[in-house]
Amino acid sequence: MKKDKLTDDEQLAFIDYLKNSLKNGFSINSSLEIMPALWPKRATTLNCLSERMQTGASLADELFKLGFSNTTVVQINLSLQQGNLIECLEQLSVLHRLKHAQIRKLQAELTYPFVLAGMMALLLVFMQTFVVSNLGNGSDHSGDCLILVLVLCVIGGSSLIAQIVWLLKKQDYRSLTKLAKYPLIGPTITLYIRYILVYDIGLLLASGFSLQKMCEYAADQQKGSLQQALGLKIQKKLLQGQALVEIIKEEPFLPDSLILFLKTGSKRKFLSQQCLLLGKSLFLELTYQIEKMVVNVQPVCFVLIGLCVIGMYLKLLLPMYAMMQGM
Template sequence: MSIIWPKRKKMMDDLNQAMKSGAHFPKELIKLGFSKTTVTQINLAMGQGNLVECLEQLTELSRLKNEQIKKLKAELSYPFILAIMMVLLLAFMQTFVTTQFSDSNEHTGDFLLVGLILIALGFIYYFSKMLNLLAKQDYKSMKKLSAYPLIGAVIKKYVNYLLIYDIGLLLASGFSLQKMCEYAAKQTKGSLQQYLGEKVGNKLAQGKSLKEIIKEEPFIPDTLLILIQTGSERSNLSNRFLIFGRSLFNDLTARIEKLVVNVQPICFILIGICIIGMYLKLLLPMYAMMQGI
């Protein structure tokens, strides 16, 4: 790997030495920056002999993420330039208005501009917090993100895809539902799979029906119950889960592309509102002075 990926030679050498010293592979992956959910998927696949399929799935997700990041950067490049120009114009206008209309008692434009700046800062905070939660990808982070406007539905679809695909792979390995929960509960603490496996397993042990559990858990799609109640053999049921997972992935791709495309119009709307605020800051003091003449 260090030969194929020379830029990461030191990282690979350190990982190699750690593994030779008896380090736990999932823990080393977490140290390298992988999310707990991704590490748990790899660990599940390694334990059940489905590593190739798991890596193919993760590769598709990574490719989708990289493609959408490129598109997002392209979408934001023009609004970013406009935002820089607007900041420079704002600095000039602030100096001009302060100098020329220092005697004016009209401060409506100032209040409006401060409000717009606070909205912009709030948007930046919202975006940075969203990125921080996305990097963690544990159950609590995903649940918080699912309640966020704009991206909540996409996050739910992403988690649905991960769960359905993992269940399909475990079914192919001969796992029952109870065994899946027990096995998932032993995985990386705090990961999506570990939390749900422990939670669902405890509810099954308490005598709750699968229908009640699915209705109560926001990340488990209702379609799961329909698939399980078909009464198919385990191999056929596994194939159905994997096919359903593929359809969820296609839907996820379409939703993300739609979300990325809508980013630029939203940025233009925010910039337009800020430009209106700047014009009002300039014109309102002038209008107040004209009324006093």
């Protein structure tokens, strides 16, 4: 049920608590048993989670029920089976904190434009009610047309943003593929996916997995998830006899840097270190791209507000100009 799902802030708190508890030597079940006492507001939900875990339920499946995304669930499932859950939780904690920090920054950037937009809406109502009605409608409706176009743009932009937020919450292969095709945010989404995949590949290589085993392992993960869909896709191409280099070139979610690593002919341990290092560089680039996107939001809003001001002036002045011509 929706009331049992954790919010984004609660998911971050859950990850941080579980990570710190495991670092202090507690098992997963012991950590979950203590959590309801430390989190009274969510005691009922956490008690149910602890009881299901005691009966042998999968942590990944339970986290999916609590509202965690497909990508997060699969990463936790992979780390559980590879024995590096603490490292995975640290990575997820960093990602969630980055997301929350950028959301807060975005809210701060949008506060001033939204206040201005509200004031302009009130001014527009005043002009329509008291000024334009007294001056007469006039024959030129350029101001009305511009404002109407801007209103339609705002409605379309709002629906687009709502769709993006919905797809980001799902984070399965289909939704991430759609997001990667969106203008402006597409390259950043692709960079995020590459970071996730390269990091997972590095962990699997460190555990001694071969390419075929990696594909089989990924194909057994949460149905519809990014890792499961790509695992099936790559496995199918390998069975058809396609070379790995060609597969990497054709798959937009796999960086070409992996081809260079393969050509060096290094052992799995060294390849794992290279992938993890590449993952860190991709994360730094991802951080930069997200900050750049957030900073550019406010100028775009001011451009739209400027166009609205022009529309309001046209709406006010053109009827006056028509009246002066009729004198």
